[in-house]
Amino acid sequence: MGITYYPPVSFYFEVKFVGIKTSGDTSFAEADGLETELGLMEIKEGGENRFSHRLPDRASNGKLTLKRGVMLAGSDLAKWCKTTIESDFSAAFTTRDINVSLLDEDGNPLLVWTFCNAWPVKWSVAGLNAQKNEIALETLEFCYAYSTREKESDMGLNDLFN
DSSP states (O other): OOOOOOOOOSSOEEEEETTOOOTTTTOOSEEEOOOEEEEEEEEOOTTOOSOOEEEEEEEEEOOEEEEEEOOOTTSHHHHHHHHHHTOOSSSOOOOEEEEEEEEOTTSOEEEEEEEEEEEEEEEEEOOOOTTOOOOOEEEEEEEOSEEEEOOGGGGTGGGGGO
16 A cells, blocks of 8 residues: 655754754744745847746845744854854854754654855844743844755655655
């Protein structure tokens, strides 16, 4: 009998920062911005007024946004973010690769997005409110040079359908 495919759940994921090992630095409540968009170049042909030619242009990336409970300042991730964001650019800052993995029920990666040469550009804490019973959340935003996504065939998902 064939294997039944079930779409993965979006809440079971893991974030890893290459070169950062502090415990708790990989625990996030939300990861957003897993996107790449191919740009379009529009060319208007003289004498042809019914349409414009659309050609592919460069790919563009948004920002990777990660949310979690506020971490104490002693973490390696917090130190890297603080050093980069408060930099005066008198010295080069460190970029890191960030891996976001969607996991299966056994904790194995199904899909892995790698954000190459990333650096933090924004670090914010959600508003504090004495009338709410919520965890204090911080949001980290990262820019990056480019991203990759591991092919499903590289992870054995094609075996499910053969």
